Amino acid sequence: MTKLRLRQLVIAAPGPEVADDLRKVFQLGKPFHDKAVAEFGLKNSVFSIGDQFIEVVWPVKDDAPLHRFLERNGGAGGYMVIFETDDIDAARTRLDGAGIRRVWNIDLDDIAASHIHPADVGAAIISIDETRPWGSWRWGGPKWKDEAVEGELSGAILESPDPNGLASRWAAALGIPATTHPDVTRIALDDDQTLIFQKGEKTMLEGFCVSLQSAMKALERADDLGLKSQGDTVWVGGVRFVLNND
Structure with missing residues (x-):
């Protein structure tokens, strides 16, 4: 494989x-x-x-x-x-x-x-x-x-008015089948990484899934910088970062 x-x-x-x-x-x-x-x-x-x-x-x-x-x-x-x-x-x-x-x-x-x-x-x-x-x-x-910090990129989130169609094109390019669930479509990669395809107004690379130590402190720093944050999420550079404590 x-x-x-x-x-x-x-x-x-x-x-x-x-x-x-x-x-x-x-x-x-x-x-x-x-x-x-x-x-x-x-x-x-x-x-x-x-x-x-x-x-x-x-x-x-x-x-x-x-x-x-x-x-x-x-x-x-x-x-x-x-x-x-x-x-x-x-x-x-x-x-x-x-x-x-x-x-x-x-x-x-x-x-x-x-x-x-x-x-x-x-x-x-x-x-x-x-x-x-x-x-x-x-x-x-x-x-x-x-220069590396501890953590990992566990996936990416892509949006489209037609998420299943988008997922099928990525699946063809990557040579990995997409699996469709009621609310979301996924492509599973090695190392437990996942590409998530969900419905949205625009076709775009919308989010990054990141595991980091002390994720909550990242949210506090985002607030100090005047960046948007909510729950386990912070927005930087037009991208939604979904954070998990590593």
């Missing part, structure tokens, strides 16, 4: 302020700034949580394609989901056979990746990445283990 797990979630923002808020709310370590994203007219901050990552990207060039997302979305929001696989060749064969477009590909000694056209799946860009060795992560920078 091919392995597939959630490795990184990405927020698109107009500027670096969202990254600053994210670091303060969750008491994250020093971010990695990947110069390679300049290819897309961007700058970024990548934060490590356990062996997973939250990235914030923002445009620094007038012709950066990210501007179109920010205009459509009305500001910052969930932008990309990156999965780790142990067989990129099988993933590419599946995508090509299903007519799902790959819009960017890279093959390096330590990682190979393909980005999927968001119009072919909906809600967000999907990237499928094979690491060599398994568990490494070039996109986190050379010191990500030193």
Whole structure:
């Protein structure tokens, strides 16, 4: 069986302020700034949580394609989901056979990746990445283990007026069947991670599910920063973070 797990979630923002808020709310370590994203007219901050990552990207060039997302979305929001696989060749064969477009590909000694056209799946860009060795992560920078805080990304929440249709497109791209329940549709990944598809007015990557130590303190810090919070949830960069105590 091919392995597939959630490795990184990405927020698109107009500027670096969202990254600053994210670091303060969750008491994250020093971010990695990947110069390679300049290819897309961007700058970024990548934060490590356990062996997973939250990235914030923002445009620094007038012709950066990210501007179109920010205009459509009305500001910052969930932008990309990156999965780790142990067989990129099988993933590419599946995508090509299903007519799902790959819009960017890279093959390096330590990682190979393909980005999927968001119009072919909906809600967000999907990237499928094979690491060599398994568990490494070039996109986190050379010191990500030193900067990691304890915790994990346990899933993502996607919304659509047609959540079952959205889930079926993601299932085809990932090669994992979706299961439908009365109120929600899910795709189960390795490591007990879950993609949740629910009904909403817009098709979007709406929420991140995060397990952290002292989640309640994160909510208190969000209040101090003037960010919206309610119950076990805080909103940062247009994304709803559903928190669990780790």
